[in-house]
Amino acid sequence: MTETITQSWYMTARLLRGTRREPLFLLIGLVQPAVWLLIFGQLFHRVTDLGGFGSRSYIDYLTPGVLVMMALTRGAWSGGDVLIELDRGVLDRFLISPVSRAALIAGHLASQAITVAAQSLIVLALAYAVGARFPGGLAGVAVVVLAAMLIVLAVGSLSMAFALVIRRAQSLTATIQFVLLPLVFLSSAFMDARLAAGWIRQVARFNPVDWAVFAGRSALAADPDWRLVFMRLLWLAALALGCGLVAVRSFRAYQRSL
Amino acid sequence: MPRAVAVSPGTKTPEPVAAVEVRDLTKRYPGDVRALDGVGFTVPTGTVFGLLGPNGAGKSTTMKILTTLARPDSGTVRIAGLDVVAEPRRVRRVIGCVTQRSGVDPAATGRENLTLQGRLHGMSRAELARRVDELVELLDVGAVAERVAGGYSGGTKRKLDIAMSLIHRPRVLFLDEPTTGLDPEIRSEIWEHIARLARQERLTILLTTHYLEEADRLADRVSILDRGRVVAEGSPGRLKDDLNGDAVVVELVEPGMVGAARRALDGLTLVREVVAEGVAVRARVDDAAVAVPQVLAALTADGVAAASVTVAMPSLHDVYLHYAGRSIRETER
Numbered sequence: 290m291t292e293t294i295t296q297s298w299y300m301t302a303r304l305l306r307g308t309r310r311e312p313l314f315l316l317i318g319l320v321q322p323a324v325w326l327l328i329f330g331q332l333f334h335r336v337t338d339l340g341g342f343g344s345r346s347y348i349d350y351l352t353p354g355v356l357v358m359m360a361l362t363r364g365a366w367s368g369g370d371v372l373i374e375l376d377r378g379v380l381d382r383f384l385i386s387p388v389s390r391a392a393l394i395a396g397h398l399a400s401q402a403i404t405v406a407a408q409s410l411i412v413l414a415l416a417y418a419v420g421a422r423f424p425g426g427l428a429g430v431a432v433v434v435l436a437a438m439l440i441v442l443a444v445g446s447l448s449m450a451f452a453l454v455i456r457r458a459q460s461l462t463a464t465i466q467f468v469l470l471p472l473v474f475l476s477s478a479f480m481d482a483r484l485a486a487g488w489i490r491q492v493a494r495f496n497p498v499d500w501a502v503f504a505g506r507s508a509l510a511a512d513p514d515w516r517l518v519f520m521r522l523l524w525l526a527a528l529a530l531g532c533g534l535v536a537v538r539s540f541r542a543y544q545r546s547l
Numbered sequence: 548m549p550r551a552v553a554v555s556p557g558t559k560t561p562e563p564v565a566a567v568e569v570r571d572l573t574k575r576y577p578g579d580v581r582a583l584d585g586v587g588f589t590v591p592t593g594t595v596f597g598l599l600g601p602n603g604a605g606k607s608t609t610m611k612i613l614t615t616l617a618r619p620d621s622g623t624v625r626i627a628g629l630d631v632v633a634e635p636r637r638v639r640r641v642i643g644c645v646t647q648r649s650g651v652d653p654a655a656t657g658r659e660n661l662t663l664q665g666r667l668h669g670m671s672r673a674e675l676a677r678r679v680d681e682l683v684e685l686l687d688v689g690a691v692a693e694r695v696a697g698g699y700s701g702g703t704k705r706k707l708d709i710a711m712s713l714i715h716r717p718r719v720l721f722l723d724e725p726t727t728g729l730d731p732e733i734r735s736e737i738w739e740h741i742a743r744l745a746r747q748e749r750l751t752i753l754l755t756t757h758y759l760e761e762a763d764r765l766a767d768r769v770s771i772l773d774r775g776r777v778v779a780e781g782s783p784g785r786l787k788d789d790l791n792g793d794a795v796v797v798e799l800v801e802p803g804m805v806g807a808a809r810r811a812l813d814g815l816t817l818v819r820e821v822v823a824e825g826v827a828v829r830a831r832v833d834d835a836a837v838a839v840p841q842v843l844a845a846l847t848a849d850g851v852a853a854a855s856v857t858v859a860m861p862s863l864h865d866v867y868l869h870y871a872g873r874s875i876r877e878t879e880r
Contacts, residue, residue, distance in 0.1 A: 292669070296666075296667060299663055299666050299667065303652065303655060303659075303663055306654070306655065306659070307652075307654035307655070310654060310695070311654070376648070377648060377649060377650070377651075377653070378646050378647070378648025378649050378650040379649075379650055379651070379652055381616060381646055381648065381650065382644070382646070382650030382664075382711070383667070384615075384616055385614045385615055385616055385639055385642070385644050386639060386664065386667045386668065387636055387639045387640055387667060387668060387669070388667045544616060544617060544618070545618070547611050547616055547617035
């Protein structure tokens with residue numbers, strides 16, 4: 290167990306070192322949330338007039354949605370990182386060294402979670418600069434960053450499992466394109482659920498993106514309902530754990546196919 | 548957890564006589580593709596063993612099973628006395644492996660690649676630092692050790708690969724086509740390094756290559772695989788002697804005539820195997836003195852002009868052709 294943790298840290302440090310050497314990718318990951326924040330913020334500026342958003346401005350409402358969407362996107366593409374390492378032979382080399390499979394997955398997940406946390410803080414600062422306010426304060430920021438990290442862990446695990454089992458970049462791309470936007474739009478990320486059709490409201494209740502957005506948005510608002518926030522975080526954590534186990538198991542499927 | 552068969556690296560337990568023992572290995576892929584059909588061989592400790600064969604013969608599958616990456620359907624493999632299916636984690640501590648695909652992390656420097664590999668093997672900080680310095684010097688990569696490996700040349704990357712596979716002082720080193728795609732000078736440099744390391748570190752080496760001259764020079768014994776079976780095994784010298792006969796090499800004037808020359812020689816009863824080698828054809832015959840006039844006559848009859856004729860002892864290439872029935876170069880293409 291301690292060995293797995295130590296090895297996970299070595300793998301995390303390896304991947305973070307790569308990110309530090311090529312910070313460009315970190316910046317590219319920030320382009321999408323910045324664009325959504327600025328364009329959507331302006332485009333739907335008056336949407337709050339419809340009522341249902343409470344007294345908040347739309348940019349306040351939008352910020353946690355954009356953060357979670359950024360985490361979702363990053364997690365979804367993590368299978369691509371695995372495919373690249375498979376292709377280079379890096380993963381095979383690790384598999385025939387005495388490193389635990391859990392550490393291989395954990396390294397990728399931890400480095401992504403840390404990267405997404407750093408990106409989240411930058412996006413929050415950007416949102417603040419364009420007028421968003423977070424009455425929930427530091428506790429709220431902590432919750433929304435944690436929710437984004439849990440999303441990256443869950444979705445990242447599934448994407449890596451997909452990559453290990455299917456092993457085709459085209460299939461991964463097609464699946465992401467098919468799944469990603471519906472997940473975002475079948476949630477309250479951009480529009481208050483009360484303004485959406487009834488069936489969307491129903492679907493959103495089972496959508497982890499909605500759990501994360503809800504937890505983050507509630508915590509950032511004044512006077513959050515902490516019980517509801519913690520419930521959503523708990524569901525997300527359970528989901529992330531389950532997905533992580535699937536990812537570790539998928540190494541077996543990969544090795545069986547060799 | 549420790550069992551009686553324990554042979555941990557570094558201790559002075561008596562080494563098993565065979566570093567690698569493979570018995571009746573079979574493996575099928577979905578669609579009933581039989582990759583291995585009863586492969587077996589033994590590699591004595593401290594020797595170099597070559598696994599030869601055309602693409603699809605089962606070399607890579609064998610290597611993957613021996614290095615714990617894949618599982619056999621049946622059969623046993625023991626590495627330094629440890630069963631690869633029952634104790635893969637312990638096997639991984641005593642083997643090193645250089646695969647066809649590099650395995651070097653291009654975002655890390657040479658030294659970082661080496662250090663990570665050593666840490667995964669649980670080496671202590673001080674020991675690891677010493678070992679990294681030692682390997683950097685041994686493989687002559689000191690000039691680039693602090694640079695990111697993504698910028699290395701093919702040869703340097705390969706040397707780093709070899710160093711990474713040796714970091715934990717393995718007993719058995721697997722080399723899967725370690726020099727494919729490298730320039731001839733770099734290839735021979737790599738082989739010099741490997742030969743020296745094998746001596747210094749008292750390694751047992753199992754290699755696959757399709758440069759038969761390399762196997763001939765380096766391997767104490769070779770096994771020729773074809774369609775998932777071992778079709779010949781022995782020392783290269785012995786295998787060549789067994790062929791008794793000569794090789795006749797005819798260099799042609801026009802490269803375009805190679806096909807015609809092969810067809811002409813295939814028709815001769817005293818010619819056993821014919822293979823194209825660049826602008827030349829190589830034929831194995833029982834007695835060159837008798838065969839050469841007939842070979843030239845057959846070529847002339849078919850309008851193929853010969854530039855020169857050489858008679859040679861059979862090479863490992865001829866052995867290979869005899870047993871695997873086709874040229875390694877033809878099938879690797």
